[in-house]
Amino acid sequence: MKTRTWILMVLAFFIASAVNATDFPSMNVIPVEANKAMLAYKAPSAATLEVTLTDCHGEVLYFKRTNQKEKEYNQVFDFSELDDGSYCMCVNYGNRSVKRTLMVEGEEIGVGAPLRCYEPYFCLEEKKLNISFFNSPQKPVYVNIYKNGQHVDGFKLGDDLAIQKRLDLSSLKSGEYEVVVTDHITDHKFLAEL
CATH class of the missing domain: 2.60.40.3080 (Immunoglobulin-like)
Structure with missing residues (x-):
């Protein structure tokens, strides 16, 4: 009986995932001036968010969890104190996340393509x-x-x-x-x- 419940639960999870596959939000990281970039997140439905910035070794440099459900979230980040290198900006919402790789070189910030995944x-x-x-x-x-x-x-x-x-x-x-x-x-x- 437990196996049958497990299989039904997994099937429901994948059906819900397939239905929601087109509901991925947009998440952009936009350079706004030297050493600064703005995280711009927008979703079709509101959810509590976890915003994380990590370095190339996975060390968390910034973390924020929203207390309320959000459809939009914007924040400017100052990278002037960070060394040149690779960083990752991630927004988790529910059982999904979207990430972008950031390359900091001097005052320039390069932004990679969004990577979307399920937890x-x-x-x-x-x-x-x-x-x-x-x-x-x-x-x-x-x-x-x-x-x-x-x-x-x-x-x-x-x-x-x-x-x-x-x-x-x-x-x-x-x-x-x-x-x-x-x-x-x-x-x-x-x-x-x-």
């Missing part, structure tokens, strides 16, 4: 972890499991459009584990308490 769905029941992921780019996806920062296990989930895997974690000792699903865009993290 994976995780469900832990009785030491079995169900992972469902809409892999729209159809690039290889991997999962790695860590405990206290130490790698425990990892393997390739595949490159199918719809990835559905059940991991049996019953052989792991009790404790908190970090499960990291990695696609070609980013890492998606889940904390599993066994």
Whole structure:
């Protein structure tokens, strides 16, 4: 019965994802003057947002979560204190996100194409972890499991459009584990308490 419920839930998730595939918002990063750029986000429906700016090593330089649902969000960022290099601006909304790579060179800011992705769905029941992921780019996806920062296990989930895997974690000792699903865009993290 649990397997049937799981399959129905995953099918509903993918149908909803397919219906909403055209509802991606626009997210632009527009250079407005030397060392400054404006994040301009606009969506067809309101959602709470998480805005993140990271460097090329994944270190978070800026993070903001909105308290209210927003259809539009604009903010100017000053890059004058940052070193030349690659950065990533990301807006998460619901189970989806849109990202743009930024290249800072002196006073110039270059902006890459938008990358849109879905966040994976995780469900832990009785030491079995169900992972469902809409892999729209159809690039290889991997999962790695860590405990206290130490790698425990990892393997390739595949490159199918719809990835559905059940991991049996019953052989792991009790404790908190970090499960990291990695696609070609980013890492998606889940904390599993066994």
